[in-house]
Amino acid sequence: EPEKLMQGLGYCCPVLGRTLTQWEKSSLGTSLLVLRKEKAVDVLKFWGKITGTQGDYFIAVSYARPYDFLPTFYYSRNATDWDDLEPPASLEVAARLSKIKGLLTGDPENEYEVTEMQIPEDAEEGAEPEEVVLQHKEIERVALIVKAIDYAICVIPKGALLRTPEGVVMENPAFDGLSEKEYRSLDSYLHFRPDAYYPPDDEVVCADTDLFLASISLDLPVGCWTLKASGAPTVVTLQNLVFPGTACFLVADTGEHGYCYIGDGVVNDDLPFQLPPLPELDKSGL
Amino acid sequence: EPEKLMQGLGYCCPVLGRTLTQWEKSSLGTSLLVLRKEKAVDVLKFWGKITGTQGDYFIAVSYARPYDFLPTFYYSRNATDWDDLEPPASLEVAARLSKIKGLLTGDPENEYEVTEMQIPEDAEEGAEPEEVVLQHKEIERVALIVKAIDYAICVIPKGALLRTPEGVVMENPAFDGLSEKEYRSLDSYLHFRPDAYYPPDDEVVCADTDLFLASISLDLPVGCWTLKASGAPTVVTLQNLVFPGTACFLVADTGEHGYCYIGDGVVNDDLPFQLPPLPELDKSGL
Amino acid sequence: DPVIHKQSRELTDAATKFLKTQKLLFAPPRDTEDGEEVVDEGEPNDAEIPDIMEELRLFESVGIGFGPQESVKIARAVWKLAEDPKFNLKNVRFFGKILGTEGDYYVAEGELKEPNPPPEEEEDPNPNVVPPEENGKGTNKYNYFVCSYPGAPWVELPDVTPQQIQAARQIVRAFTGDLDSKMATYPPFPGTERHYLRAQLGRIAQATVLVPNGMLNPPNEEEEEITTNDEFEPLTPEDLCTSAGWVHEREFVRLQGRVEKWSPPPPETDDDDGDEPPEEDDTEEVPGILTSAEEDTPIGETPSWVGRLSKGMPAKYAVACLRSMRWPGAYVVGTYGEKVNKFANTYIGTGHKSLGEAYAPPPPPAIEQEFDDTLLIEQPDPSPEEEFPPDDEEGEGDDDEGDED
Amino acid sequence: DPVIHKQSRELTDAATKFLKTQKLLFAPPRDTEDGEEVVDEGEPNDAEIPDIMEELRLFESVGIGFGPQESVKIARAVWKLAEDPKFNLKNVRFFGKILGTEGDYYVAEGELKEPNPPPEEEEDPNPNVVPPEENGKGTNKYNYFVCSYPGAPWVELPDVTPQQIQAARQIVRAFTGDLDSKMATYPPFPGTERHYLRAQLGRIAQATVLVPNGMLNPPNEEEEEITTNDEFEPLTPEDLCTSAGWVHEREFVRLQGRVEKWSPPPPETDDDDGDEPPEEDDTEEVPGILTSAEEDTPIGETPSWVGRLSKGMPAKYAVACLRSMRWPGAYVVGTYGEKVNKFANTYIGTGHKSLGEAYAPPPPPAIEQEFDDTLLIEQPDPSPEEEFPPDDEEGEGDDDEGDED
Structure with a gap:
């Protein structure tokens, strides 16, 4: 929420070592309120900032409630003017985009070329695939990156949401945080992946609902999540090391x-090479 | 609340033009949590800062609930170590202290002399009052100043508290802010003055409960309250011009x-000389 | 940030308009999408502006300021003013904020590249009325710009007249936030709140704008203007923490309400108002340029400036702050840099001078020349002080001859 | 601040202890009430420290930092270190933060007034093993201090050995936050996480500590040491925004893991490990002192440094930031001052060098001399890259000879 932006950042910045500048905070504080009004959405949150070599992308997300729908993302280059961030057109496009490496420039119109073996559509049957050069704009990459990161880090504490017998997902009004034992365990944090949400990249689309509210402790590689409770007491932060720059927070006693x-x-x-061997293995090995 | 300190200050600072330094905020963020733990109180809030020529006093306040009890004040000279701020011993002392003028020094032990006409206790009946020099410490003045200001500015929006038929005062769980029409009217803001709270200075003790939850629009001099809604939208700030440096805020749509x-x-x-004539009079007069 | 949000929020139209105005602050200067708001009259102006964010950081470290979000908006608003070709400023700085009862004024101060032309002469100027100084000189050296919140349009205030300065010295009146509000005061003030605001800003600047002692050279035989002292050794925070470390930058304003003395033409017939005895004026002792702030008249036992150092950091990097007791709300901060002193002035207050005692309106003039219908307003209930003015009028007198105006 | 508070909050004992430790950060240095924590061993030390709050502001204006509250704690923690007579530092600065899997390291870097004495000689030093440089010189010129959160006690890291530097160059391993955790890596690392951390910090500093180009004079005939250039004209933010505006301040570390070249005694019998061919070493071309950052080897098509200017303020006051692509998390910021460039370095990251391609462990040595039981640990599941290492080994080689270490 724009109103809680500062508070949330206050929890995330100390673990990230990255922050929004005063300028950006001030600008977001104004422009997100305008965006929420213009889009007439209930829930609009600041999602993050993706840094390019020449410019940055600020990302915001809105949800319709009940939570059975896709999140809608918006982006801004100056933290002031916002545009819709269209999701990748198809899994095929997403797979292709994921092959582009290197840093973003900050210019949404920047063109990338991807060479791919394709069978021409108008070709005869049995034709050899040909090398095709496809052009994609940087903003498409941004959309994919946002989806991939969101898929990984959209995490909620156990008990914060509930699903009614009719299958409607809603906030749990009785949720008021986690106990000390709970908040120190990765098992208490669940992925929030609404059913309609398709995974990014070239993973198989997983239609069953297990991904929705699966515990993050099952994520691979083992050890990719770090949980730290050292910043402010009663505030827990989680980071997914696969995506450096991510931070989730929970204020244990209020549930925020x-x-x-x-x-x-x-x-x-x-990451798999960096992570030290699991403690048990370590013991047996030495 | 220590947790909400930054947010509250975020609303107050723009209208005050005065702020806590980063240093002070950071230190308060830690030490108030420790104080709340040590005093084992439910509600502990940062109250303000009183500036002296050489040092400052930071003031915090705790309430017991239900709200039928006196607030308890604490003070700190370095925003780190806290002591109890004892209320003025009696109305007599308060009256005497209120005669001391001039800036505070920041040293609680600083001695002030007050010359007063008193009838010596051991004197015969009908004896003439004699000039007596009485000494008071600065911290007593601070306590009086805090009481006086708190009496004036401890303001709550209409509907935020309720009193049960048994006379118990408690928060209204259904309170969720004021409408636009309401929040723009001084009539919607009420003094919070628990019954047991005696007025500062030399006013008559007012035992009846009218003072509790009286509207601030009745305060004198007329015009001593200013209401501004220009900062963040949906945030209203009130200032009592009799005590420059005061700010009350209300987030209209959440009730914070x-x-x-x-x-x-x-x-x-x-102030009475500074305030322009009331609009009606202005019209008729010119 | 939290996933869950309790209720839908509707912004009022007023709030939406406010937000959209503020949003323009952050938009790239000449890149706004909806054509309506684009100021595209040629190149942006290149007025010099100080590093406002750095200045605001200095103030913040001694507890003065509007919080980080508002600071950015203020800095941006001043920058927009500096870039606006319409105002054609040579330099501009954030002056401070005047707190009013209904609204506030954010104030910027600057010099024009080309001074404004003098207003058209009145048909029959009274030769005995002290004339105003022209724009760009003396009391009108600086121009003032105000807006009601960062992002709102800047309004240029008119030049000040000696009569306004004189009247402003005799009244205390809160600002309402409406530039056009009437001045129903006694003694009467010639103008609206707009002129009163301009007069007070000038008085505040003259009394409270300080520079580190020794940084500037007073005019001498070789140089007629104030020059920067190239040999200046930066002062330490301890030095900057006393009024001896600072000198007044602005020129003294005489009793007659001008910097440069004006002598009336030799009277032909004695028909003056009796209010302005020009002979007395001749005896006024005027402090020189770059006078030490140490010599400012104290307010009773309270010194005119009280100094403090910021806390929590090594002494070398401390920020020194002097606050004016004479104009509560006026601050000057300074800090030691490797080769320079960084310093800044600001004023955040109600725009009133502290008299050191309860205000008592001046006694009515002996003979009223003309019926003044602005006096026909009802006065607020008199306070005890008003009904029984204190005998001691020294403080008041002191004040008018003293360190300022 | 709101009057109403919903529920009572109990802090855990751990949280309370944490808070109380942090509270001491703010307590006046020698005025703590409970005697236990008072460090009262004589006068506070007078180590030089930079204006950390100012540095953190520069970083904040380009989006790097820990937020205002944490910044204050960091600044205060470093100041406490500077004042601690136990460490006897000549100077100290905040170096940055290493993010670990279980905990983090806040790092300070400084020089000692008196270098630590060399450790006691091992009984029978192998004459062919490259000896470490002594404290205060070369790779051990600076000492490093770490703590797990601001306010926690500072721990001094040991000096680094050439062997540790060499091994650190061949592995990537995440930090855990526990200085004593074992280094179960292949190739094996001689020491615990403590030593690995020290080795990486040295590598990071050598590769990423920059100063504005021209600010320092290289040693010449008259002066043997690096001196400050008094005629230096401050660079503009635009200059500082390219790697050409900066030079490396730290001396190059040779392949052998030392700054100063060490030549082994003439071999009597050829029984060396085969790992350290001293003759090859002779051919190593070492960049001179104060080499331009422009000459750093790019990572494939990505330049080694990417520059950006802060936004939203006039160009004159913009803060330039270079971020290292080679050591992601290393930043250098600089800004134009009236007479000086303010600038600062920091590193906030996981402590790993970017190789520009997926990491592949080096091939095992040709002949294993001795059975090394630290190799007996299970490896994590190999990734495709590991199973099929890329043919192209140039990036890797490039890297080891390249701009750093």
Whole structure:
């Protein structure tokens, strides 16, 4: 929420080491309220900032409630003027986009070329695939990055949402935080992935509802989530090391929670090598 | 609340033009949590800062609930270590203290001398009053100033509290802010003065309960309250011009509210001369 | 940020308009989408402006300021003013904020590249009335710009007249936030709140704008203007923490309401108002330029300036703050840099001078020349002080001859 | 601030202890009430420290930082370190933060007034093993201090050995936050996380500590040390926004893991490990002192440094930021001052160098001399990259000879 932006950032910044500038905070504080009014949405949240070499993308997200719908993302280049961030057109496009590496520039119109083997549509049957050069705009990459990160880090504490027998997902009005034992365990944090939400990248679409509210402790690679409770007492922060720049927070005794991302959108592929062996293995090995 | 300190200050600072330094905010954020733990109180709020020539007093206040009890004040000179702020010993002492003028120094032990005409206790009946020099410490003045200001600015929006038929005062769980029409009217803001609370200075003790939850629109001099809604939209701020440095805020659509004081404790005696004539009179007069 | 939100929120139209105005503050200057608000009259102006964010940080470290969000908006609003070709400013700074009863004024102060032309002469100027100084000189050296919130349009205030300065010295009246509100005061003030505001801003600036002692050279035989002292050794925070570390930058305003003395033409017939005895004026001792702030008249036992150092950091990096007891709300901050002193002035207050005692309106003039219908308003209930004015009028007198105006 | 509060809150004992430790950060240094925590061993030390709050403001204006509250705690914690007579520092600065999986390290870097004495000689030093540089020189010129949160006690890290530097260059391993955790890596690392941390900090500093180009004079005939250039004209933010505006301040670390070249004694019998061919070392071309950051080796098509200017303020006051692509998390910021460039370095990251391609462990040595039981641990599941290491090994080689270490 725009009104809670400062508070949420206050929890996330100390663990991220990255922050919004005063300028950005001030501008967002104004422009998100206008955006919420213009889009006439109930829930509008600041989602994060993706840094390019020349400019940044500010991302906001709105949800319709009850929560059975896709989140809608918006982006802004100056934290003032907002546009819709269209999701990748198809899984195919998403897969293609995910092949583009390197830093973003900050210019949504920046063109990337992807070379791909394709069978021409008008070709005869049995024709050889040909090399095709496809052009994509940077903003499409941004949309994919946002989806991928959101898929990974949209996390809610256990008990914050509930599903009615009719299948409607809604906030649990009785939720008031987690106990100390609970908030120190990864098992208490669940992925929020509404059914209609398709996974990014080239993963298989998973239509069953297990992904919705699955515990993050099952995420791979093992150890990709860190949980720290050292900042303010009663505030827990989670970070997904696969996406450096992510932070989720929970105020344990009030149940307030949220997440944000400030980073350059790069995935840490080396994580499996970086993580120390699991404690048990460590013991047996030495 | 320590947790909401930043948010409250965020509403008050723009109208005050005075703020806590980063240092002070950071220190208060830690030490108030420790104080709440040590005093084992439910509600502990930052109340304000009183500036002296050499040092400052930071003031916090705790309430017991239900609200039939006196607020308890605490003070700190470094925003880290807290002591109890004892209320003035008696109305007599309060009256005497109110005669001391001039700026505070910031040293609680600083001694002030007050010369007073008194009839010596051991004197015969009908004896003439003699000039007596009495010494008072600065911290006693601070306590009086805090009481006086709190009496004036402890304001709650209409509907935020309710009194049960048994006379118990408690928060109204259904309170969720004021409508636009309401929040723009001074009539919607009420003094919070629990019965047991005695007025400062040399006013008559008012035992009846009218003072409790009286509207601030009746305060004198007429025009001493200013109401501004220009900061963030949906946030209203009130200032009592008799005590420059006071600010109350209300987030109109959520009902969050609070107040704080940042100033040197000086009362604006010239206010009646400064205020322009009331609009009606103005019209008829010109 | 939290996922759950309790209730839908409707902004009022007024709030929406306010937000949209403020949003323009952040929009890139010449890149606004809806054509309506674009100020595209040629190149942006290149007025010099100080590093406002840095200045606001100095103030923040001694407890003065509007909070981080508002600070950004203020800095941006002043920058927009500096860039606006319409105002054609040579330099501009954020002056401060005047707190009013219904609304506030954010104030910027600057010099024009080309001074405004003098207003058209009145048909029959009274030769005995002290004339105003022309724009760009003396009391009108600086121009003032006000807006009611950062992002709202800036309004240029008119030049001040000696009569307004004189009247402003005799009244205390709260600002309402409406530039056109009537001044129903006794003694009467010639003008509306707009002129009163301009007069007070000038008085405040003259009395409270300080620079570190030694940083500027007074005019001498070689240089007629004030020059920067190239050999200046930056002062330490301790030095800057006493009034001896600072000198007044602005020129003294005489009793007659001008910086440069004006002598009336030799009287032909003695028909003056009796109010302005020009001979007395001749005896006025005027402090020189760059007078030390140490010499400002104290308010009774309270010194005119009280100094404090910011806390919590090594002494070398402390920020020194002097606050004016004479004009509560006026602050000057300074800090030691490697080769320079960073410093800044501001004023955040109700625009009133502290008299050191309860205000008592001046006694009515001996003979009323003309019926003044602005006096026909009802006065607020008199306070005890008003009904029984204190005998001691020294403070008042002191004040008018003293350190300022 | 709101009057109403919903529920009572109980802090856990751990949280209370944490808060009380942090509270001490703010307590006046020698005025703590409960005697237990008072460090009262003589006068406070007078280590030079930069204006950390100002530095953190520069970082904040380009989006790097921990938020205002944490910033104050960090500044205060570093100040406490500077004042602590136990550490006897000549100077100290906030270096940055290493993010670990279980906990983080806040890092300070400084020089000691008196270098630590060399550790006691091992009984029979292998004459062919590259000896470490002594404290206060070369790779051990600076000492590093870490704590797990601002207010927690500072721990001094040990000096680094050439062997540790060499091993650190070949592994990527996340930090856990526990200084004593074992280094179960391949190739093996001689030491615990403590030593690995020290080695990485040294590598980061060497590769990413920059100063504005021209501010320092390289050693010449007259002066043997680096001196400050008194004629230096401050660079503009635009200058500081490219790697050409900056030079490396730290000396280059050779392949052998030392700044100063060490030549082994002439071999008597050829029984060396085969790992350290001293002759090859002779051919190493070492960049001179104060090399331009422009010459750093790019990572494929990505330049080694990417520059950005802060937004929203006049260009003159913009803050320039270079971020290192080689060491993601390393930043240098600089701004134009009236007579000086303010600038600062920091590192906030996981402590890993970017290789520009997926990491592949080096191939095992040709002949294993001795059975190393630290290798007996289970490896994590190999990723495709690991199973099929990319053919192209250039980036890797580039990297080791390149701009850093």
